[in-house]
Amino acid sequence: RKEVEQDPGPFNVPEGATVAFNCTYSNSASQSFFWYRQDCRKEPKLLMSVYSSGNEDGRFTAQLNRASQYISLLIRDSKLSDSATYLCVVIRTQTGANNLFFGTGTRLTVIP
Amino acid sequence: NAGVTQTPKFRVLKTGQSMTLLCAQDMNHEYMYWYRQDPGMGLRLIHYSVGEGTTAKGEVPDGYNVSRLKKQNFLLGLESAAPSQTSVYFCASRPDRGRQNGELFFGEGSRLTVL
Numbered sequence: 001r002k003e004v005e006q007d008p009g010p011f012n013v014p015e016g017a018t019v020a021f022n023c024t025y026s027n028s029a030s031q032s033f034f035w036y037r038q039d040c041r042k043e044p045k046l047l048m049s050v051y052s053s054g055n056e057d058g059r060f061t062a063q064l065n066r067a068s069q070y071i072s073l074l075i076r077d078s079k080l081s082d083s084a085t086y087l088c089v090v091i092r093t094q095t096g097a098n099n100l101f102f103g104t105g106t107r108l109t110v111i112p
Numbered sequence: 113n114a115g116v117t118q119t120p121k122f123r124v125l126k127t128g129q130s131m132t133l134l135c136a137q138d139m140n141h142e143y144m145y146w147y148r149q150d151p152g153m154g155l156r157l158i159h160y161s162v163g164e165g166t167t168a169k170g171e172v173p174d175g176y177n178v179s180r181l182k183k184q185n186f187l188l189g190l191e192s193a194a195p196s197q198t199s200v201y202f203c204a205s206r207p208d209r210g211r212q213n214g215e216l217f218f219g220e221g222s223r224l225t226v227l
Contacts, residue, residue, distance in 0.1 A: 008152070034214040043202055043218035044155070087154070091214050100214065104154030 001026050004090050006103035014111050017078050021106045023088030024070045030101075032091040033064055033071045037084045038105065044087055047073075078110045114138050118203050118219035125193045125226045133188040133222050135203030142208035144186040145170075145216070146178060148199040155202065161186055162208075193226045200224075 006023045013019045025033075033050035048055065050062040050071050061074040075082055088103035116137045125131055135144065142163050147155040157170030159178040167178045175197060177189045186205075190197060200223050204216040 032214050041221075043220050044216070045218070046215050049214065089214055100216070102155040104152065 003027060003101040004088055004103040006088050006106050008104060009107040010109055011106065012109045012111055013078055015078060015080060018074065018076045019078055019108060020072055020074045021086055022070050022072050023103050025090045027092055028069065030090045030092050034089040035062060035073050036087040036089055038087055039084045080110050080112060083108055083110045116203055116205055116217050116219040118222050120222060121220065122223050125224065127194060127226060129193050130191050131193065133201055135186045135219055136184055137205040138184060139205060139217065141205035143206040144180065145204045146186065146188045147202045147204065148172065149202060150199050158188065195226045198224060198226045
């Protein structure tokens, strides 16, 4: 089973819509969680961290459900500029630098 | 502030040729990584380094070698390129702020085609 799994999409939504993505992780020792954004033919960039109590950054809300081992990203009032692939990243509590695990990404297209 | 710089950005190779991808970061980060990204596969870790003079294997190390002779540079080598190594390669760095730090800084990527 993959460490981190995401629905690849694509999600095609109209401007102004609300869209949500989920990401599941397999290892209960996972401690920290993040969402990255990757534009077409560009490098991934950190979008936001995911805190246990949930957190919001403008139109973006991230939530964590440890019992069911998933994190979610909610985008409200979608903009054309939100079109991108969203990558889920999980950090496990293990020694060394090799403790980040990426999902394969969920592709979002916002349609005019 | 350049961040993470990869060279070259594009390269076409013939099967069996060798080449080196260079990654340079000016943020004094301890950790550096090389990933490859293929459609439907996501980012897969090739090799990584926790500091100058150290390297370690990631998920898909076969066919690649790396070196980190200077803290700011992380080189990825292909000794004998194969078509299966056609991919987009991303270098990334990460400060050593504890194991829970999830912010990776990526280079712009290097698109490699092996014919």
